[in-house]
Amino acid sequence: MTRHRQAWLPALILVATVAQLAVAEFVPGIERFEGKAFGARLLAYPALMLLVPALWWLARRRDQSTSQQAAPYNAFALVMLPFGVDVTGNTFDLYDRIVVWDDLNHFVNWALLCGGLGLILFRAALPRWLIVFAVTGLGAILAIGWEVGEWFTFIRHGTEIETAYEDTLGDLVLGTCGAFLAGLLVAGAGRSSDVT
């Protein structure tokens, strides 16, 4: 049971995120949530938040040598937190009230996401100097994937095409810098500390 004592943290983030998404989708008349595809987010965000824990669990089942290993709940929490931050930012209308909120999110959310992924994927596999490259590179891949997704969903239809180029480069740089910070922190965390 002590192996699961830190499961409350990712569980809390998941519940808080889903609760806010449900309010955004089902409570009528809240202007800040309108036209932001919260129906799709209500399905996609929990699925994405649970993807990494699910893959970790499947990988552990295949590898008998790690079957008694405690789950990295703190790392799961880091991976889930950006989704909660995004929804909370909408709940408090921070995207409209704070000009730099979107840019700040690209940096901070990539740092959180890549920090969590770096702890799970790379910390035990790579020497420290390579962890920084690996986590930063993963952040760059995810940032490129995100921007390609934005192009496919919105921009190729003409939305914001005029400003898309420099916005995209800016978001890519912010996300990658966030991942670089995460890489430094994961490398600095060492292999002996407990992240579960």
Next chain:
Amino acid sequence: MLALTVAGLFAASQSTADQFADKAWSLRLVAYPLLMLVAPTIWWFAVGRRDRSSRPPALAFTLIMAPFLSDLTANWLDLFRSVDWWDDLSHFAHWLLLCWGIGLLLAPHVRPRWVLVPLIAGIGALLALGWELGEWYAFIRHGKEASGAYQDTLGDLTLGTSGALLAGVLTTLAPTTVTTTARAQRGRGGDS
């Protein structure tokens, strides 16, 4: 490969042929050899100097240098103008070669081997982003090609990262010799 590239760059910088116009060959004559020598220099300081018995990873260095010679050759043959998709193919193939070479250099330090795939793809994505930022700084922020830059940039990033992803997969398939230096690092818990 280095000598061929330098000779070709020098000839291009002196040429008046149309395909070489406005392509900063004097800058390339300095930058390409320097970039081609980055990997051998790092290897020398990290491995060769400490372990004189280590053989230089010639295949990895060749793969890293090949894109520069390929770019130069394509300019001599005027392929960027005569073949529509040459630029796209170059982004994919050059990132494949470059990152495959980097992968062969890093492979002895990485266990389990599947970690090489995200590691090499990520390094490719970083290099692609760096390249696109360089293009923005050198050309596009002044308004040149700004109109078509957005989709070109996303396409180039995707092609480069895809080439690097394939390089990561190919690196996992190649046999790896764990060098003395890598063994020593792993013996110390991987810290360096």
